[in-house]
Structure formats: structure tokens, C-alpha cells
Amino acid sequence: MKIVCRCEDITEDDILRAIDEYGCTTLAELKQVLRLGMGHCQGRTCLLIAAKILARKTGKGLEEIIPSLRPPDVAVEVGMMGGCDEK
Amino acid sequence: MKSKADVVIVGGGINGCALAYELSRRGKEVVVLEKRWLAHGATGRCGAGIRQQWSTEENALLAKRSVAIFEHLSEELGHDIELRQGGYLIAIHDEDDMHQAKENVAMQRRIGLPVRIIYEDEIREIAPILDVKGMDAIAATFCSTDGHANPFLTTYAYARAAERHGASIHKFTEVKDIRVNEGRVTAVVTDSGVITTPVVVNAAGAWSPHISRMAGIAMPNQPVRKEALVTEPLRRLFDCMVISFKHGIYFSQQDHGQILGGIPSPEETTGYHEEPTYSFLRHMAYMLGRYAPPLKHINILRQWTGYYDVTPDALPILGTTDVEGFIQCNGFSGHGFMIAPMTARLLAQLICGEKLEMPIDRLNISRFKGGGVVKEKSVVG
Numbered sequence: 007m008k009i010v011c012r013c014e015d016i017t018e019d020d021i022l023r024a025i026d027e028y029g030c031t032t033l034a035e036l037k038q039v040l041r042l043g044m045g046h047c048q049g050r051t052c053l054l055i056a057a058k059i060l061a062r063k064t065g066k067g068l069e070e071i072i073p074s075l076r077p078p079d080v081a082v083e084v085g086m087m088g089g090c091d092e093k
Numbered sequence: 094m095k096s097k098a099d100v101v102i103v104g105g106g107i108n109g110c111a112l113a114y115e116l117s118r119r120g121k122e123v124v125v126l127e128k129r130w131l132a133h134g135a136t137g138r139c140g141a142g143i144r145q146q147w148s149t150e151e152n153a154l155l156a157k158r159s160v161a162i163f164e165h166l167s168e169e170l171g172h173d174i175e176l177r178q179g180g181y182l183i184a185i186h187d188e189d190d191m192h193q194a195k196e197n198v199a200m201q202r203r204i205g206l207p208v209r210i211i212y213e214d215e216i217r218e219i220a221p222i223l224d225v226k227g228m229d230a231i232a233a234t235f236c237s238t239d240g241h242a243n244p245f246l247t248t249y250a251y252a253r254a255a256e257r258h259g260a261s262i263h264k265f266t267e268v269k270d271i272r273v274n275e276g277r278v279t280a281v282v283t284d285s286g287v288i289t290t291p292v293v294v295n296a297a298g299a300w301s302p303h304i305s306r307m308a309g310i311a312m313p314n315q316p317v318r319k320e321a322l323v324t325e326p327l328r329r330l331f332d333c334m335v336i337s338f339k340h341g342i343y344f345s346q347q348d349h350g351q352i353l354g355g356i357p358s359p360e361e362t363t364g365y366h367e368e369p370t371y372s373f374l375r376h377m378a379y380m381l382g383r384y385a386p387p388l389k390h391i392n393i394l395r396q397w398t399g400y401y402d403v404t405p406d407a408l409p410i411l412g413t414t415d416v417e418g419f420i421q422c423n424g425f426s427g428h429g430f431m432i433a434p435m436t437a438r439l440l441a442q443l444i445c446g447e448k449l450e451m452p453i454d455r456l457n458i459s460r461f462k463g464g465g466v467v468k469e470k471s472v473v474g
Contacts, residue, residue, distance in 0.1 A: 031130075032130055034133070035130050038245035038249075039249065041349065044395070045326075045394075048395060076395045077369055077395075077396055081325065081394055083390060083391070083393075084382055084389045084391055085389030086378075087374055087378030087393065088375070088378035088380070088381065088382035
């Protein structure tokens with residue numbers, strides 16, 4: 007078994023199955039279906055591996071597959087952010 | 094791509110896919126056209142909530158009947174949609190709020206919703222994490238059958254079920270033009286072919302004014318950028334969605350344990366702006382800490398934006414237009430996901446010439462021609 011996304015516990019087989027069952031051709035769709043890359047590390051390791059699996063399966067180029075990145079870049083405490091606006 | 098269809102649906106969000114299912118199981122040949130991927134727009138960016146507590150009877154009824162469908166949808170579609178009915182807790186902050194809440198609750202109870210007004214002790218009992226003083230609340234309304242479901246899985250479940258009934262769904266396919274001849278729809282022109290059809294449904298959400306314009310129809314709805322964030326997952330702390338119309342905040346704990354919520358951004362703006370803002374992050378974090386102080390110590394993982402497709406009265410635009418065969422299914426103003434099951438059923442009945450389970454005339458686009466629309470007041474996010 008090859009683990010791809012450690013935070014959300016997703017294997018290579020899970021990804022291959024999602025591509026076949028849901029017709030996923032983008033990382034965005036794999037995120038939606040599997041929660042790939044939505045865990046604590048925000049896909050730092052797994053998204054590139056998954057992108058390569060997608061490229062291999064779909065014949066698309068990597069540049070078509072890499073998604074937009076959502077802030078914040080690193081996890082940040084609610085109290086720290088909220089403290090900025092405390093009156 | 095097929096060269097003809099009974100119905101072409103523009104937009105592969107929850108409403109487009111749900112309607113594709115309802116039509117194809119009635120024997121219609123349906124094609125869905127989606128410019129990006131399924132649930133790319135508002136559906137895949139929404140707060141996932143399912144609320145029946147509305148101020149207008151139209152919305153409350155649509156939502157109530159949708160919940161009845163949601164309750165059996167996993168079995169009906171053959172796919173788990175992760176429905177959880179933990180209720181919605183709506184803060185009441187002052188006497189004005191209380192007056193409106195009493196009016197809403199009276200209407201909601203009349204149509205059969207289990208809604209009631211609760212006070213401090215019961216608020217704490219339902220969601221111990223809440224700080225009633227920090228919320229600046231004097232009471233709340235609570236409806237136990239409200240809840241949430243997974244918007245991605247629900248959309249995919251509808252899409253797959255529609256395909257099993259023969260529907261064709263084309264992602265990464267853009268609509269370029271809609272052909273109208275002598276006041277009726279004749280075809281849809283896409284970037285990969287032309288489809289002859291007598292019926293086009295505009296389920297393009299924030300982009301629906303563009304699609305309408307192709308058929309020569311002007312619309313009053315506008316895209317408004319909304320923002321949301323999600324935290325790291327935690328063990329289950331509370332089951333209900335917490336919202337406030339005054340502060341505009343909403344948040345809930347999702348199935349995987351993460352807290353998901355939003356609030357109007359200080360830089361909220363009309364038009365197509367996709368960038369997330371730092372001011373939203375600060376404001377939401379501050380308010381979340383006020384409502385639920387223990388959450389100050391958990392990490393925010395991600396923020397994103399999406400559009401509310403907002404109409405002047407915050408009610409959807411459903412049904413026929415001056416162009417025969419051009420059907421509107423948009424203007425959901427931030428609550429398209431939660432009323433999609435019933436909306437799809439009603440529009441399928443309209444398109445197939447069946448008797449409608451409830452009237453939708455008052456949601457027709459023609460209501461904006463006169464004056465005097467009754468605005469939905471219970472809007473958050």
C-alpha cells in the first residue's frame with residue numbers, strides 16, 4: 007500500500023479509484039472527493055505526488071493540474087488572528 | 094457531444110446536477126454543460142448548511158420540503174451525502190431581533206417546523222462551547238431538523254444518478270451563445286459543438302446574468318464575493334450550526350471534525366473578485382473567539398472565497414421567461430445548496446408539464462418588473 011496523503015490517510019489506490027469512479031481529471035476534484043491535501047499540512051507533500059499520478063493517468067501536463075493555493079500558508083491560531091481586532 | 098437534447102442545463106453545480114437527475118429519471122434527454130468542473134462555483138465553496146428557518150414562507154417551504162428529500166437522498170441516489178441534522182441555533186441579540194424572531198417562529202411553526210425560542214441555559218446545554226455574553230445574545234431560536242450535508246458528495250451523487258438515467262455531463266465545456274428564433278430557444282453553441290434543444294436551463298449561479306444576456310434577457314442579480322475559513326479537525330464539540338443575522342457570522346463543526354465558518358468581510362464587494370482578504374481572516378478569527386472562546390487555541394488551515402448570486406429580494410429566480418424554453422434556476426443569494434432538492438423537483442415538474450407540488454409563480458423573474466418585492470431578511474455570511 008502506498009500512502010500519498012498522510013494527513014487525510016489517502017493511498018495511491020484511493021486516488022486511482024477516484025479517477026475511475028468519479029472521472030476526476032484535476033486535483034481540485036480529487037480534493038472534493040477524497041479530501042486530498044485538505045489536512046494539516048495543506049498538501050505540501052501529497053499534491054505533487056497526486057498531480058503526477060493524474061498526469062500519468064490522464065496524459066495531461068503537470069502545469070494543467072497544479073491548483074491555486076489558499077491562504078494562510080501555515081496554520082495560525084484563531085486567538086492570535088483575532089487578537090489583532092480585540093477592543 | 095450529442096447534437097440534440099430535450100433539455101440543456103448550463104451549470105454543473107448542485108442545482109444543475111439535481112435538475113439533471115430529476116429530468117432524466119422522467120425520461121428526458123438531458124445535457125449538462127459546465128465551464129470548469131462539478132461544484133467549482135458556489136456549491137463547492139459554501140458553508141454546507143441546511144436551514145429551514147427563513148423569514149419568507151417561500152424559502153421556509155422550499156427548505157422544509159428539501160429537508161424531507163435530503164433525509165432519504167443517500168438511499169435514493171445510492172451514495173452517502175453525509176447528512177447530519179444537528180440543528181441551527183440563531184442568536185437573538187436585542188428586542189428588535191426578538192420581535193422578528195417571534196414573527197418568524199410563528200410562521201415556521203404554522204408550516205410545521207419544530208422551531209422554538211431558547212434561553213441562556215438551553216443554549217449552553219445544546220452547545221457548551223458557546224459564550225452567550227461574548228455572543229452578545231439574550232436568547233436564540235433553534236430548529237432541531239436543520240443541519241448540514243457534504244456539498245461535493247451531494248453534487249456527485251446527483252450527477253452519477255443522472256448519468257445512470259442517461260444524462261450527459263460535459264465539464265470543461267463553455268457556452269458561447271444561445272440561439273433564439275422568433276422568441277423561442279433553438280440551440281446552444283459551445284466551444285466544442287452545437288446542441289439543438291427546445292429548453293435551456295440557466296443554472297450558472299454567479300455567472301447566470303451572462304448566460305441570460307446570450308438569450309437577450311436582462312437580470313437583476315449580482316455576484317458578491319463571500320469568504321470562509323476552516324480549522325484543523327477536533328473531536329466532536331457541538332452538533333449545531335451557530336449563526337447571527339446581526340453579526341453575519343455562521344460556523345459549524347463538520348463531519349471530519351473541522352470548524353467551518355464565515356462572516357461578511359469588511360472589504361465585501363460586488364463583482365468578480367476572487368482574492369481572499371486578510372481583513373476577513375482577522376475579523377472572522379476575532380468573532381469566532383468571541384462566540385466560542387475555546388476555539389481561540391485551534392489552528393486555521395485554509396480560507397477561500399466564493400460568490401453569492403444575490404437578487405434584490407434575496408429570493409431565487411425560478412421558472413419561465415419572455416423567451417419560450419429559457420428557464421431560470423439561479424439567484425439563490427447564498428442558499429442554493431439547501432433548497433436544491435425541492436427546487437430541482439419543481440422545475441422538472443414545470444418543464445415536463447406536470448402539476449407542481451407547490452406554486453413558484455412568485456419566484457418568477459417578472460416580479461422585478463413591478464415594484465414591491467418582499468425581501469428575505471434571514472441572510473448570513
